[in-house]
Amino acid sequence: MNRRIAPALAVLTLLAPALASAQARVLQFRSAEDPASPPDRTACAQAPFVPNLLIGGSLYTYETRERSGEVVTEGARAIGKATACAEITNFAFPPRLSQQFFLQLTLADGVYKASGTCTIISNKVPKGGLVLAGCNLAIVAAPAGVIGGAVTSLSTFNPFRLTGFATGSYWTAQIYDAGRGPERQEDSDHAMDWMDGGDHDPGK
DSSP: OOTTHHHHHHHHHHHHHHHTTOEEEEEEEEEEEOTTSOOOHHHHTTSSSOOSEEEEEEEEOOEEOTTTOOEEOTTOOEEEEEEEEEEOOOTTOOTTOEEEEEEEEEETTEEEEEEEEEEEEESSSSSTTOEEEEEEEEEEEOSTTEEEEEEEEEEEEOTTOOTTOOOEEEEEEEEEETTOOOOSSOOOTTSOOOOOOSTTOTTO
């Protein structure tokens, strides 16, 4: 086993009793830019950076087609509001560029705040100037009883107001609550295989 991995597994073993009582809740929803839900500037003032882009939107449920998994938006139900705050450093939006991002979600059970980065995937599909990105955020504030979690997205940004396109995201939030029972399904002995070697092997 890799020399760096053994200490890490030892630490995880020590933490296991504390984590055993936490089970994840997974939420999936979409956000859409909405003039009726302007960005909350007080939320962006809490970002750990100085944002130069603020986006306000509403949050909606969505369903998928049974046979194909394709998303259908008919019958979507509003479930909350969102404020996104970003620091844009390159307005060419080159692929693989990461930008700081802060998100506030107002849901039925309270307000969640998450911070991290969004990475540009494309700036020309299906049309030049439309930006596709993926966001990876850690939950940094949440309602009482929430230990933490993560929020990720597949996002479309329309910074140049191209006709026929809208700014919005599909989000997945994995939330850990204190006091919830352990997971019913655990990894098998072969779910993860660590291997020696590679550029960062300390044994080299």
